[in-house]
Amino acid sequence: MKWESVIGLEVHAQLATESKIFSSTPTRYGAEPNTQAGLIDLGYPGVLPVLNQKAVELAVTFGLAIDASIGRRSVFARKNYFYPDLPKGYQISQYDRPIVTGGGLDVLLSDGSVKRIGITRAHLEEDAGKSVHDLFPDSSGIDLNRAGTPLLEIVSEPDLRSAEEAVAYLKCLHTLVRYLEICDGNMQEGSFRCDANVSVRPIGQHDLSTRTEIKNLNSFRFVEQAIAFEIDRQIRVHEDGGIIVQETRLYDANRRETRPLRTKEDAHDYRYFPDPDLLPLVLEERFIEAIASRLPELPRAKRDRFMAVYGLSVYDATVLTQSRALAEYYETGMKGSALDSKIMANWVMGEVLAGLNRDHLEIEAVPVSATDLAGLLARIGDGTLSGKMAKEVFEAMWTGGGTADAVIDAKSLRQLSDTDTLEGVIDTVIAAHPEQWAEYCAGRDKLLGFFVGQVMQATRGQASPKLLNALLQKKRHPES
Amino acid sequence: MTFARVELERLATLASLDIGREDLERLGGELSRILDFVRQLETAATHETEPLTHPLELNQPLRFDAVAETVDRERYQRDAPRTESGYYLVPRVIE
Structure with a gap:
């Protein structure tokens, strides 16, 4: 059976702001642990998040650049789950009313063709903190500097058909966000992260099969390797009569394989609801037009x-x-x-x-x-x-x-384009190869290459090919 | 409406709440009554009403992008049960 892979990517692009999305602490990378985590980032009771205008502008910039529709009224929602690097017990994100909907990217493929990849949506959200597992015995260390950093999560349509196409799309998106200067694109520092949704189906089948999600791919190479591995794995499972389980998998770059992440299924019920701490984000035409006028x-x-x-x-x-x-x-x-x-x-x-x-x-x-x-x-x-x-x-x-x-x-590389000098060289070459010259004059055109080669050799490659050809022709038919 | 016990246990797990057996019974009854009460809303005609995401007729104000808060790490970390080398320590979590 012939299989077709269906891939969609979710990219988290860190927006290039000075301060966090809902608080005024810095977003700078590499600071001492927890020196950039303020009261709002730490989830202290009684604090109120206030939205960063720059983050909104950058999200709108992206939306305009991909011909998307900009939500005139978008809403922030709470995504509820427990993890130590998420102090509030919920992440502020957007759910059913994102700031950017639709649009697409024209991606250049390796065969020279251009394919349009649809974008489902892009929404604003805050990043979580970072857990460190190897510094302390029996404990994990939590650094909340990154908590509250503004992210734009960009979700593609499942329009990608191979690992190679997925990387081409990702590179195109990477270029665009840097083009627009909305994200520095630094993958090592986690400013541009990618999750991949992968499924395979028999060619000709319209419905999508069960997919798996590969999390946290932080280089183009890993994205390509992980997706290629996952496609092969799923085809093998299908062909052996097995069933693909919807699950989250991690890519192990050392072993070059994906494997399931052990989490309780319950953990995926995020119970989204509108965040009562934040009012609806209403964008006026003026605001959007001002951004449009500044677009490169x-x-x-x-x-x-x-x-x-x-x-x-x-x-x-x-x-x-x-x-x-x-x-x-x-x-x-x-x-x-x-x-x-x-x-x-x-x-x-x-x-x-x-x-x-x-x-x-x-x-x-x-x-x-x-x-x-x-x-x-x-x-x-x-x-x-x-x-x-x-x-x-x-x-x-x-x-x-x-x-x-x-x-x-x-390097005295000047091309020999002086007629007299070159003619002198040609005469010497002809004198050294009288038989070949006679044959050439008698119509063996192939020998032209031989004489060109000889003259080039004699001039250390510096003879002007154009002039040399012309002179050789002239010598062969002196009357013309 | 009665709240299924499994459903309640699942909610408790999601909310990381440790609820004892007898409390489960009582809470199930209370939650069911609350839901029944709220259910009255289903009789209202809402098909032409925009979903209400916030009770206030206000829009979100925006903040200028500038660093304006100083972080007193030492002070904040005094509220935490355990810290070391600037990190907040939690029981080991490895996925």
């Missing part, structure tokens, strides 16, 4: 503009607009230069991205500036460098060789 050019609009202005394909435009910094790099390179936009795109997507990947660098730390890259490409344009030589120059620029011109001078 969004990836999709930028992509469309890149296609229109630079004549790029949908694939090239999507890759170049995946991050704001990369798009800026491309545009800086194109600015004021007469370069072919497609050649610039090929170099940015080819040499530049490959170099960043190889050296584990972000575009912000790229060693060759966009202007210097434009300078290099201009040297191909004016015939100083062949494409092959340009790659060599680029490598030298990457490792600190300076501008293209500096590298060209230092």
Whole structure:
């Protein structure tokens, strides 16, 4: 039987605020335990939560960016459960009236196609604290610094069909939240966390099968591995005639497997109800319009503009607009230069991205500036460098060789494009291979490559291929 | 309406309440009477009424995003049964 996997992701993005969602203590990462946990965060009796405006603005920013509908009236609810890192015994979240509903993301897949992944909802909630199990004998230590940190939980539709697609979506979302500057995206510090809902069904079956939820995946690699493992596991269970139990599983990166989390089933009855401490959040048009007017050019609009202005394909435009910094790099390179936009795109997507990947660098730390890259490409344009030589120059620029011109001078790499000199070399080569030359002149076109090779060898690869070809043709048919 | 015993036990577990046998009987009766009382609302016509999430006709005020509270950890931790190295200590919880 052929199986199809159905995946939906729940992402918790920590919103980039100075203070907590319902209190005015700091959200800074890495402080001494409990030095950022105030009375509201600790759940003292008699305190009243007051909503942080910035958190609301950031959630609305996200909603507008994914073409979602913004809840003009959203409601905070209590999600009740007991755990030591949740001092109040409930988490303030949103339930049936979230701030963001609907919308979607255009995700670039590895085959170059673009797939729209629906977003069910995104809601505001507070984070819990952190439990430490290995510091004290027989006790767990609780650090409540993180309690009350604003989160946007972003729930996707079950539109994803493979582990690879899930990662592509997650990366796209990761890029977007950083693009919008609503979340720093730091996965190690837990600012961007992912849970995956996974099920499999026979191809052609419309209804969804029982799913499992894999919790707390904190790297793209783990997301891909965990989902791939879980898909295989579920197919094996189905094929062996077994039944998938709806449960929460953890991914063990060392053993590369998921396994069930032991919890009482009762614990999943959260008994949501509207939080009487918080009034309904009513957003006026003015408030939403003000945020809309501050939105940066969004990836999709930028992509469309890149296609229109630079004549790029949908694939090239999507890759170049995946991050704001990369798009800026491309545009800086194109600015004021007469370069072919497609050649610039090929170099940015080819040499530049490959170099960043190889050296584990972000575009912000790229060693060759966009202007210097434009300078290099201009040297191909004016015939100083062949494409092959340009790659060599680029490598030298990457490792600190300076501008293209500096590298060209230092390595005496100037392409041999002087007709007299090149003709001299060609004559020498012909004189050394009279038989081949006669055959070539008699019509064996294949030998052109042989002569090009010989001349290239004699000039250490510096002969201008264009000029060389022209001169060889001319020598073969002197009258034309 | 009578409150099923299992239902009551489940609620007690969810609320982390340790309720004795005889109390269970009594509470079951009391809760059933409360529910019966509230059930009268079901006779009201509510199909055109917006769900009421809050009794006050007010909207949530917003707070400017700024750090304005100082944390006196030493003072707060005096209220806790056990603390060490800045952590609140609880009986070991491992999932």
